[in-house]
Amino acid sequence: MPALLSASAFALFAQKGFDGVNLDQIASHAGVTKGSLYWHFRSKHELVKAACTHYYRHYQRQINEEIAHLIDPGERLRHTLAVAVRTCLLDEANRVFTMEIFTLAVHDPEIRRGWQQFYDSVRCFYIGLVKAASLAGAVQTNDPEQAVNLMLATMEGIKLRALFEPEICSSEHELRVLRGLERILGMTPTPPIAV
Amino acid sequence: MPALLSASAFALFAQKGFDGVNLDQIASHAGVTKGSLYWHFRSKHELVKAACTHYYRHYQRQINEEIAHLIDPGERLRHTLAVAVRTCLLDEANRVFTMEIFTLAVHDPEIRRGWQQFYDSVRCFYIGLVKAASLAGAVQTNDPEQAVNLMLATMEGIKLRALFEPEICSSEHELRVLRGLERILGMTPTPPIAV
DNA sequence: GAAAACGCATACTGCGCGGTATGGTCGATG
């Protein structure tokens, strides 16, 4: 039941924002009442943290599954980017939730540390991909870490643009954005692969 | 007095967030009371919009002043970027306020439209700079609009990173970020200029 | 100089919602 409540919290937070949802709604969404909710969580803040953890786990599992079947380092990197871009442009819940986290993180050190940790693991993951792809000759960068940092920043920015310009959430723009990220990473241009 | 209240609202919002500040505090900051505040603004929402307008105006005036004395198109672009990067990394109030706007814009169409309009004007401004610099030979891009879009996305992402990694707010990182943005725009590398 | 309009302060209301107090049900334990 705690897991179900976390999932409900995430779903509602990612739809209406932290301040747009009250505890009654979350409990109701999980099929229980507020009294039960407070048996598992001490406060709304605890529930927010639980929703964050839910998000982190979900994200990392998804990205691992997506490239589990690929062996070629270049393809692994390329496919990871493609999935990430698609998520940025199409997964509105993701966009909304991360925006909420960011704003909260500004004023809440605990939430901020959680996101820092998550983001570090994502960065390490990408650096590993880039280094492997570099050895395989699919990438030409003299500073993988710097390139990944720049690319990740761009990706976050893309998410913001998607928020304000729904028209860029098309497959045409998807490709263009992907090309941009690949250029930032120093990837050697190759024909697109199916996603 | 409305202008003073807008400025107070902006200052406090940019420090504690929209939900971290109440109307009494804003009125007090402006040296009046809530009764007076409601004489000039019909609701807290109106005040938020006023704070946004305050921000838009301030931003555009500042950027225009910064490059007013420059004539060479390449230098104009380079200096604009330098100032923008410095703002992203050092101006914490700016970061906090824009984050707040973004989160609000997700759920509020009116705020969203306001930001879209502002962002469009910023984009046009940059495209103009890039095209001029391109004619002057300081930039090599076949698609200025696309390049500016990517660069602006990266800049927003940098702001986010600055939020979570205070250590990148150093002059060393500032230069590195600047180089990254210039590369995205396709600028021909030249020795740095004093800011 | 009366009256209207403006600009502000004081005091109050209403309510949404986070949090609590309490009691009921059901399975495990001995």
Place this chain on the structure above:
DNA sequence: CATCGACCATACCGCGCAGTATGCGTTTTC
């Protein structure tokens, strides 16, 4: 079968705060 604790529902509290009612001094208008 008595008891204890995990799990959940109902009902309630209280507080922060957006928004309102009202009144008072000062300026403008004719």
